[in-house]
Amino acid sequence: MVKDLKKIIFSLFLLLCTAIIFGLIKGSVSIPLNQLFIKDNQLIVNMRLLRILAAILTGSGLAVGGIVLQAILRNPLAEPYLLGTSSGAGLAAIIAVIIGVSRVYMPLAAFLGALASIILVYSLACERKKAADKSLILAGVIVSIASSSLIVFLVSLFGDQAMHEMNWWLWGSLQVYDWKLILLVSIPVVLGICAIYIFAQDLNAIQLGEEEAMHLGVNTQSVKNILIIITTLITAGLICICGIIGFVGLVVPHMMRLVVGPNHKILIPVACLAGAIFMVACDVFSRTMFSPVEIPIGVITAIIGAPVFIILLKRGQKV
Amino acid sequence: MKPLLRIDNLSAGYYGEDIIKSVSLDVYESDFIGIIGPNGSGKTTLLRLCSKILRPRKGGIYFENKDIFVMDLKEFCRKVAFVAQDILTSFSFSVSELVLMGRIPHLKRLQFETKNDIRIAEKALELTGSQGLKDKMIDELSAGERQRALIARALAQEPVLLLLDEPTSHLDIGHQIQVMDLLKRLNRGSNLTIVMVLHDLNLASAYCNRICLLDNGSVFKEGKPEEVLTYKNIESVYKTIVLVNNNPVTKKPNVALVPKEL
Numbered sequence: 001m002v003k004d005l006k007k008i009i010f011s012l013f014l015l016l017c018t019a020i021i022f023g024l025i026k027g028s029v030s031i032p033l034n035q036l037f038i039k040d041n042q043l044i045v046n047m048r049l050l051r052i053l054a055a056i057l058t059g060s061g062l063a064v065g066g067i068v069l070q071a072i073l074r075n076p077l078a079e080p081y082l083l084g085t086s087s088g089a090g091l092a093a094i095i096a097v098i099i100g101v102s103r104v105y106m107p108l109a110a111f112l113g114a115l116a117s118i119i120l121v122y123s124l125a126c127e128r129k130k131a132a133d134k135s136l137i138l139a140g141v142i143v144s145i146a147s148s149s150l151i152v153f154l155v156s157l158f159g160d161q162a163m164h165e166m167n168w169w170l171w172g173s174l175q176v177y178d179w180k181l182i183l184l185v186s187i188p189v190v191l192g193i194c195a196i197y198i199f200a201q202d203l204n205a206i207q208l209g210e211e212e213a214m215h216l217g218v219n220t221q222s223v224k225n226i227l228i229i230i231t232t233l234i235t236a237g238l239i240c241i242c243g244i245i246g247f248v249g250l251v252v253p254h255m256m257r258l259v260v261g262p263n264h265k266i267l268i269p270v271a272c273l274a275g276a277i278f279m280v281a282c283d284v285f286s287r288t289m290f291s292p293v294e295i296p297i298g299v300i301t302a303i304i305g306a307p308v309f310i311i312l313l314k315r316g317q318k319v
Numbered sequence: 320m321k322p323l324l325r326i327d328n329l330s331a332g333y334y335g336e337d338i339i340k341s342v343s344l345d346v347y348e349s350d351f352i353g354i355i356g357p358n359g360s361g362k363t364t365l366l367r368l369c370s371k372i373l374r375p376r377k378g379g380i381y382f383e384n385k386d387i388f389v390m391d392l393k394e395f396c397r398k399v400a401f402v403a404q405d406i407l408t409s410f411s412f413s414v415s416e417l418v419l420m421g422r423i424p425h426l427k428r429l430q431f432e433t434k435n436d437i438r439i440a441e442k443a444l445e446l447t448g449s450q451g452l453k454d455k456m457i458d459e460l461s462a463g464e465r466q467r468a469l470i471a472r473a474l475a476q477e478p479v480l481l482l483l484d485e486p487t488s489h490l491d492i493g494h495q496i497q498v499m500d501l502l503k504r505l506n507r508g509s510n511l512t513i514v515m516v517l518h519d520l521n522l523a524s525a526y527c528n529r530i531c532l533l534d535n536g537s538v539f540k541e542g543k544p545e546e547v548l549t550y551k552n553i554e555s556v557y558k559t560i561v562l563v564n565n566n567p568v569t570k571k572p573n574v575a576l577v578p579k580e581l
Contacts, residue, residue: 070409070410071410075409076409076410198428198429200429201423201426201428201429204412204420204423205420205423207408207409207410207412208406208412208417208420209403209406209407211367211372211403212406214370214371214372214392215370215372215396215400215401215403216396216420216421216423216476217392217394217395217396217397217423217424218392218423219392257410261412261413261416262410262411262412262416263412263416265431
């Protein structure tokens with residue numbers, strides 16, 4: 001097992017490096033590998049580097065977020081946006097556009113919207129200081145639907161301009177031009193993933209059931225609360241820079257569970273790598289398939305993710 | 320002799336309504352206690368209180384003279400293990416992974432299992448006769464095998480006290496005896512104290528040294544099987560007619576049911 005694991009991690013690293021190299025050389029203009037570092041290309045290479053960094057952050061963050069929610073809600077269909085973060089962020093962002101807040105503050109608005117919606121979901125789901133899994137999921141779905149319909153409502157009222165601003169956002173984009181913003185977002189994402197790893201053992205126990213976990217000395221309720229907060233911060237941060245990118249948080253954890261099993265001490269780092277590879281690869285596709293037109297990244301992840309997911313689901317429902 | 324676990328005038332329940340009403344019970348080292356009673360009499364609730372899942376409204380539970388509700392949860396779980404009726408996992412673990420999870424209370428955060436932990440888990444598998452199941456997935460197991468795996472996981476916690484909630488309820492008679500024999504062996508050989516909720520009065524009679532009969536949240540009668548399992552006690556608590564005679568082999572009371580319509 002351990003030997004296999006080393007091999008798996010090594011090959012994932014190789015894959016990631018390959019994906020990164022492709023990410024650097026491919027695009028609307030292809031740059032041959034040996035000209036990557038000459039001065040004329042520096043601007044393009046820098047821009048692509050930014051995208052790759054954004055892709056790695058999103059891939060890892062969403063994959064780990066998905067793992068956490070799937071584990072603590074004990075629901076294989078859970079994904080990072082399940083608890084309403086995405087549509088809350090979207091709603092806040094569109095309101096910001098409509099009331100004419102400067103673009104610079106868009107990420108902040110989205111972040112706050114995501115936080116506000118998770119607080120709403122949590123308070124809806126809480127009963128006697130406890131949030132049951134089912135109520136959390138239901139509250140999440142309700143808040144998501146409500147804010148999505150509000151988004152559509154606002155877009156139809158305010159028409160073109162709002163729509164144009166929102167489109168990239170609802171389907172996700174890795175086009176980030178701001179180093180500072182990426183660095184800022186990478187803080188909650190990286191720290192969050194590390195913090196989640198500290199709870200790997202507890203996540204294993206919670207898989208057996210909330211009470212079972214308590215019988216193993218895990219304080220289920222507080223672990224759940226902490227992990228939901230961390231996951232929300234990661235997702236909200238990622239939504240700010242690249243909008244809503246579906247399927248990564250759902251599919252990558254399941255794929256990696258098939259490869260390394262459900263033990264979170266192993267699953268989390270492996271899924272981190274796999275998520276990064278998946279996103280970098282999807283980004284390359286989105287830029288090159290119909291170049292110079294760029295296809296929204298969320299479309300690509302869904303096109304690749306959906307069939308993969310169906311195959312996994314059909315394969316004996318063992319996921 | 321001081322009791323290992325002392326339940327002292329305990330009242331508790333859900334949503335403000337008491338399910339357990341002023342229950343007191345002393346559990347001594349190497350006891351094998353069966354908690355019996357009709358559905359809804361509070362057996363499982365009592366066990367949930369003893370395992371720190373539920374908090375009491377009144378009274379207390381003391382383990383080795385320490386109030387369990389102020390004890391650190393991890394420290395408590397190093398001493399007291401719990402075996403559920405059955406488990407449902409959302410993602411399948413192998414039996415060896417499941418049993419190794421019994422070591423969680425002994426591990427620090429971020430600490431991987433050491434060779435010693437793996438050795439203890441293997442020994443737990445061996446004690447329960449489930450080495451052969453090691454690489455199987457939990458959801459591939461039969462009910463009897465899963466129960467053994469769950470007991471193995473609890474043993475990996477190296478507990479002093481083992482609490483079980485109807486461990487035999489999903490099993491056929493052959494597997495019932497297998498699991499109960501296993502528990503008796505552990506009770507004798509490893510000096511493990513056992514408290515279990517049971518539905519089957521005859522299993523309780525055959526294996527327990529003391530039986531606690533609950534009725535509507537209170538202790539109706541507590542004592543040796545022959546003291547508790549009399550037709551009078553059973554008929555007044557279960558509201559059904561029974562015949563109690565002696566099992567010719569074990570010399571313990573044997574409860575036979577008498578149908579009202581023949």
